[in-house]
Amino acid sequence: MRTIRPCDALCAILWLIFAAGCTSSIPNLPNRSIVSSYQSDRFIIYLMKKGDTTASLAERFLGDPELLWRIEEANKSFEPDTLIVIPLKARNKGGIFENGVQQIPILCYHRFDIRCDSPLCIPAEVFEGQVKYLKDNGYRTITPEQMLGFLEYRQPLPKKSVMITVDDGYSCFYNIALPILKKYRFTATLFVYVNFVGVSSKALDWSKLRELKAGGISIGSHSIMHSDLSKPGDQENEEAYLKRLHHEIFQSKKMIDTKLEQDTFIFAYPFGRANDAAMLMVHQAGYKLAMTVRRGGNPFYSNPYNLQRDQILEKDMGIFATRLKTFHSLSLR
Numbered sequence: 001m002r003t004i005r006p007c008d009a010l011c012a013i014l015w016l017i018f019a020a021g022c023t024s025s026i027p028n029l030p031n032r033s034i035v036s037s038y039q040s041d042r043f044i045i046y047l048m049k050k051g052d053t054t055a056s057l058a059e060r061f062l063g064d065p066e067l068l069w070r071i072e073e074a075n076k077s078f079e080p081d082t083l084i085v086i087p088l089k090a091r092n093k094g095g096i097f098e099n100g101v102q103q104i105p106i107l108c109y110h111r112f113d114i115r116c117d118s119p120l121c122i123p124a125e126v127f128e129g130q131v132k133y134l135k136d137n138g139y140r141t142i143t144p145e146q147m148l149g150f151l152e153y154r155q156p157l158p159k160k161s162v163m164i165t166v167d168d169g170y171s172c173f174y175n176i177a178l179p180i181l182k183k184y185r186f187t188a189t190l191f192v193y194v195n196f197v198g199v200s201s202k203a204l205d206w207s208k209l210r211e212l213k214a215g216g217i218s219i220g221s222h223s224i225m226h227s228d229l230s231k232p233g234d235q236e237n238e239e240a241y242l243k244r245l246h247h248e249i250f251q252s253k254k255m256i257d258t259k260l261e262q263d264t265f266i267f268a269y270p271f272g273r274a275n276d277a278a279m280l281m282v283h284q285a286g287y288k289l290a291m292t293v294r295r296g297g298n299p300f301y302s303n304p305y306n307l308q309r310d311q312i313l314e315k316d317m318g319i320f321a322t323r324l325k326t327f328h329s330l331s332l333r
Contacts, residue, residue, distance in 0.1 A: 044086040048078055061086050069140060069158040093156045094300035100329040103297030104147065106163040106309040107323065108272075112176040119313045126315045128180045133317060134162060139324065141186040144218050144266045148288050151304050160326050164188040165291065165309060167222055167268055169196055169204045174212065191222040191268035191291075194255050206259045213260055220266030221256055221287075223248040230273035245278060250285045265289065272309065279305040297325055 038045040044061055054068040062070065075084040095102025110120040112127055122130075134141075140158040147163060149155035164181070166173050169192035181188055190212065198205035204212075213219055223229065229248060232241035249267070256264045265288040269278065272293025282290045282305055289304050296308040310323040 039088075042087070042089055044088065046084050046086055048080050048082045048084060050080045052078070052080075054078065057086060061088070073159060090156050093150070093153050095150075095156065095159070096300075099331065100327055101299045102157070102159065102161075103299045103326060103328045104142070104150065104157065104161050104163060105297050105324050105326065106165060106291065106307060108291075108293055108309040108311045109164070109166045109177070110168055111170050112172040114176075122312060123315070124176050124180070127177060128183075129317060130312070130320050131180055131184050131186060133320065134186070134324075135184045137324075141188065143187060144189055144220070144289055147298075148265070148304070150300055151289075151298075151302060153300055162324060162326070165191060165268065167191045168193065168226075169209075169222070171202055171204050171208070174204060174208055178212070178217075187216055187218070189218040189220060189266065191220045191266070192256070193222040193226040193270070194224045194252050196226070210260060213262070218266065219256065219260060219262070219264070220268060220289075221249075221252040221264055222268045223270050224252045224255075226270045228271055228273055229269055229278040230271075230275045242277065242281075245281050249278070249281050249287075253285050253287065267291070272311075274306065279303075295323075297328060299328060 046057070046061075054071045055065040057071055058068040059065040070087055070090075071084070074087055078084065109122060109127075111118070111122070112124055113121050114124055116123050137160070139160045139162045142157060142161045142163050144163075146155070146157060146161075150157045150161075164186065166177065166188055169190065173188075173190060177188070190209075192204065192209065196203050197209070209219055224247060227233070227244070227248065229245055232238065233244075236244070248270075253264045253267075256262070263286075265286065267282050267285075267287045267290040269290060269292055272291070274282075274290070274292055279290065287305075289307060291307045291309050293311050294308045295310050298307050302308070312320065312323065314320065
């Protein structure tokens with residue numbers, strides 16, 4: 001008969017706790033030192049040391065400091081001399097639970113100013129309050145690459161993931177919104193329509209867009225001229241309409257690809273409107289994600305060319321909070 005070592009028994013118990021979802025840190029267990037460096041192919045039991053951070057542990061054990069959320073969601077305390085669990089493998093890629101599914105809210109902004117006279121403009125003080133609310137309540141901003149991985153069932157996302165997007169390409173994003181995002185260590189995705197780039201001091205130019213890209217801001221297409229792609233225009237026949245669609249969708253990608261030296265894979269429909277023809281052409285052009293402004297969240301099984309976004313028009317924090325639902329209840333039994 002095989003002799004069971006104390007280390008084996010304790011680690012088996014810890015794994016059962018972790019697998020069952022009881023992922024608080026592991027306090028006051030006997031002989032903690034014997035498992036301070038235990039590792040299996042699925043998890044590590046680690047004894048926190050002074051100076052350790054979740055970012056440093058994520059870089060050391062997971063190879064990427066941005067994966068710190070996996071460690072933070074698996075534990076409640078990170079005090080020195082506390083045993084924690086470090087999951088080594090991605091779990092629950094689609095955010096599927098017996099009582100519902102994870103969904104990703106995508107927020108849509110346009111302009112920012114000190115004081116605003118348009119519903120599409122958010123005062124700087126209000127925007128900072130909203131971003132601070134996200135930070136204080138444990139939300140994490142995600143990139144288009146992360147969103148794509150979630151929709152393709154390749155990678156899980158933090159439970160309280162949110163995507164911040166800004167349409168059109170006004171310079172107020174650089175001057176007002178960006179410093180606030182940096183202050184709270186958040187990221188965002190910017191959608192520009194090509195004919196607006198550099199037209200005046202109110203618009204971002206290609207130099208600023210390159211700087212934003214280098215600083216971690218994702219940049220996608222919002223078409224060439226910001227015309228409605230969901231239907232033919234006045235006195236526009238079917239052939240002319242499809243030709244316009246092709247120009248707005250294909251050429252905007254080509255120009256942004258060239259100017260920013262990237263493979264643009266995200267698109268925001270002008271006015272948030274799309275039909276089957278527009279969605280098909282966006283797919284044919286090589287985009288991977290496309291966004292409307294229909295309100296709602298996005299579970300992993302969402303159509304990647306028909307993603308929902310909430311336009312943030314109201315200044316009330318209570319209304320803003322209702323746009324942040326990250327879970328959709330339903331019975332999966």
